[in-house]
Structures are given as structure tokens and as C-alpha cells.
Amino acid sequence: MTLKMRHIFRAASVAMLWLAALCTPRLAKAQSEPQLSQYWAVPAYFNPAATGTSDFVRIRGAAKLQWLGIENAPKTFLAGADSPFKIGSKRIGAGVNFSQQGIGLFSNLQINLQASYKLKLFKGTLSIGVQGGYYNSKFKGSEIYIPDDDDYHQSGDTSLPTQDLAGNAFDFSAGLLYSHKYFSVGASVLHILQPTVKLSIDGSEASDTHEYETSLPRMAYFTVDGNIPLKNTLFELQPSMLVRTDFSDFGAELTARARYNKFISFGVGYRWKEAVIAMVGAEFKNFFLGYAFDYPLSAINKASSGSHEIVAGYSLKLDFSGKNKNKHRSIRIM
16 A cells, blocks of 8 residues: 555544544544643643743643644644733732644634632642633535545545534633642543534524534543752753543653753653653743654554644733832823
């Protein structure tokens, strides 16, 4: 089998699996969460308790092209911002994030508002966070193509949607995060309500004769991050780990990074039974730019050269001392 035929076969297989799941009475569960290798750079995306954990307004954006070379493979774009606030002597965090993911004929959009409350505990800070948001899912039924010699589906099957479908739902998530000078430990559950989205013809309230549904599966995350300065050097070791599960499948990632002079960082990662990862990043005057390359370890490497990911961001320092060190006089009274 030629490489081109492998590409076609894999793409067709993925499309048929999604189509079969969508058109059965049961719910379809898509890859609902971005699979980011630089997860440590966007902690608030996976845990609302991570909002406002520093003295900076943090703005982050990320893009990932997964399994390059395979048609209709996942493409993810996300952006978010979070900031700390003080109300009297109490400190809180607030944030917003946005993500859009395309996989096969599905397109998923999420928009979330976040808030967290901070408590001093054991020389560190315990953060309790919640988020509520809007979830929208679309399926391009108009782009379904079934060959005449297909053994599993017929092009005239009336149960297959021939028009684009869309639906939306409310989403809710929560998390905990304990932050210390040298480490942080977090746990979160996203999509607690497991919202079900009823898909209807795009622009209408109901499909003609068939009802299609998709769901956003509940996801649990556990994260650990470290920041260990090496004595008498300008290096810091920054190990991290992410464990995720939808209570039926399990995934884990281990990352080992080193940062030099708070400027340049580099490291490697391993996604359990899926990929090895190389990454590099740089920080300059509150700007951050990071790149990661995933090389697949599964049989998918016969059709894909790997995945590319970029994360960029900016951090703005806030002053909570109560004194404004950058006072400006109005031009009206100068």
C-alpha cells in the first residue's frame, strides 16, 4: 500500500468512525479537549483555579496542527487571559478563555468565564476556582462522501445528515490548586454536567426527521509543576506532569525542562504510548514564545510526520502595594 493510499485509508476510517457514532441513537463523544504539549504554559485552560496565581495579567494564545499530513486531523486554536484582583484584604483571580477545535467534520467552540478565591495555607496559597461557559458543536453533513462500493454505508441512507448541523449547551467546571514558591499541585474536573448537545440543521431549531446528538464528556485533570533553582548557577529545573481521564480512558504526560537566566528554556516530554516531544521557548521583556514538536510513537507515524505547536503570550506586572509608582499628571493641570 502506497503512502498516499495510507493517508486516504486513515482519513476515511476516521471520518467513517465519527459518522457511524453520530448517526446511531447513542451519543457521540468527540476529542473535546486540546492535546497541548506545552500545557504548563496555559494552566488556567485546564484548571480555573490557576487564574490570578501571580502578580501579572497573563495573556496567552496557542495553535496546534496535530498529525500533519493526515486530512481532517485535529486543529486547535485557543486564547485566554487571567489576572489577580484584591478586594480589601482578600485576593481573587478572574479569567476568560476561548478555544476552537476542528476534527474530521466536527467543529467545536468553547468560551468560558473563570473566577477563583485564594487562601493562605502552609507557606503557600490554596486557590478554589470555578468556570461557566458556552459550548457549540457543528457537523458538516453537507461534506459527507460515501463511495459507491462502501461495504458499511449507502449513499442514499436517509439516516445520514445531508445538511450542516449545529447545537449548543451551557458548561460548568471547577478546580483546586495549591501553589508554593517551588511547586504547585492542581486537580480539576471540566464539563462536570457532561452537557448533551442536540444537533439540528444549522439555522433551524430541529432536524427534519432524525435527531442527532453529541456530548461533552466529563474530564478530570491532575497536574504537578516544579521550579527548582540550581545553586550557584543561572539554571532552573522545571519538571511537570499532567494526568487526564474521562473515567473510561487514561492519558499522562511527563515533561522535563530547564530554563537559563530566566530567558531561554528547552526540554523534552513523553505522552504515554503516544508521542515523544521536543520543545524550546524564550522570554524577553514580559513576552513569551514557545514551540513544541510531537513525534508519534503509534502506527500513525506511517501517515503523519508529527504535530507542531506554538504558544505565545505577554505578561503585565501589577502593583498591589497601594502606591502608584508611575503617577502621571493630567495635561489639564500641568
